[in-house]
Amino acid sequence: MHAEESQHGTEEMLPGNTGNESNVAQGSRHPAADNHKEIAAAKVLEMLQKHGKGLSAAAQQQIANAVADSLREQEPETSQPSNVIIADFLPPAPASDAIRIAHYDVRTALGSGQLVPDYPEIMPDLLVSKQHLQELGVIYKDPAHLKMLTGYGQSMAPTIQHLDPMIVDASIREFEGDGIYSFVWQGHFYTKRLQVADAEHFEMISDNPNHKDRLIRIDDTYIQARVLLVWNAKKL
Numbered sequence: 001m002h003a004e005e006s007q008h009g010t011e012e013m014l015p016g017n018t019g020n021e022s023n024v025a026q027g028s029r030h031p032a033a034d035n036h037k038e039i040a041a042a043k044v045l046e047m048l049q050k051h052g053k054g055l056s057a058a059a060q061q062q063i064a065n066a067v068a069d070s071l072r073e074q075e076p077e078t079s080q081p082s083n084v085i086i087a088d089f090l091p092p093a094p095a096s097d098a099i100r101i102a103h104y105d106v107r108t109a110l111g112s113g114q115l116v117p118d119y120p121e122i123m124p125d126l127l128v129s130k131q132h133l134q135e136l137g138v139i140y141k142d143p144a145h146l147k148m149l150t151g152y153g154q155s156m157a158p159t160i161q162h163l164d165p166m167i168v169d170a171s172i173r174e175f176e177g178d179g180i181y182s183f184v185w186q187g188h189f190y191t192k193r194l195q196v197a198d199a200e201h202f203e204m205i206s207d208n209p210n211h212k213d214r215l216i217r218i219d220d221t222y223i224q225a226r227v228l229l230v231w232n233a234k235k236l
Contacts, residue, residue: 097130099143101167105150128167138167138228145171147225149182151191155211156180160191160230168225175202175218180227185216191227 103126126148133140140146147170151160159180160166168182175181175194182191185204193205201215 098127099130101126101128101146101148103148136229140169140228142171145169155206155208156191157208159207161232165231166227167229167231168227170225172226173223175223176226181223182225182227184222184224185220
């Protein structure tokens with residue numbers, strides 16, 4: 001919110017704020033300041049009377065008045081104190097060990113699959129402590145490849161619940177052993193446990209026993225990331 005908007009809102013909410021109090025908003029002058037200007041104008045007029053012999057009395061008075069008006073314009077107004085604090089609302093600097101993880105609004109299906117969006121929307125980033133990830137046992141090579149996705153469905157429960165956020169390593173695009181991966185198969189985006197069934201097939205496994213496992217062709221499976229952590233503090 002801009003400072004002007006905050007001030008207008010405050011004025012509307014203050015009780016008894018009427019048009020008669022407009023001088024408060026515009027600021028007021030100190031009587032001593034006006035007296036100082038009158039003294040200065042009188043001194044200028046005195047000098048003109050002594051040294052400005054070629055000027056008429058009216059011209060001398062006009063110059064003195066102009067000097068007084070000039071001083072009046074240059075004098076800063078003394079505003080009434082305000083309860084509005086003008087602050088810079090920049091976010092605080094992250095901790096020295098913090099890493100920034102991009103959050104994508106992509107629903108990776110834990111069940112029947114989600115269509116792959118052409119342009120995933122980026123959500124507000126997440127700041128995470130490197131030390132905290134290390135304490136949880138999360139292993140990664142480059143923090144720039146860490147992303148956050150959202151699980152959708154219950155087929156991976158209780159490991160991953162519906163709408164659980166997940167930290168994934170998007171640099172992993174090939175099978176690196178048994179684990180939970182986010183991948184595209186038959187045009188849909190899944191997050192499932194993968195195991196090698198044979199030379200040509202993965203076994204796509206759901207942790208929820210109510211969902212059947214299935215064989216999928218390795219050549220038709222496009223791994224996008226490996227899940228490292230579910231944001232319910234369950235390390236994978």
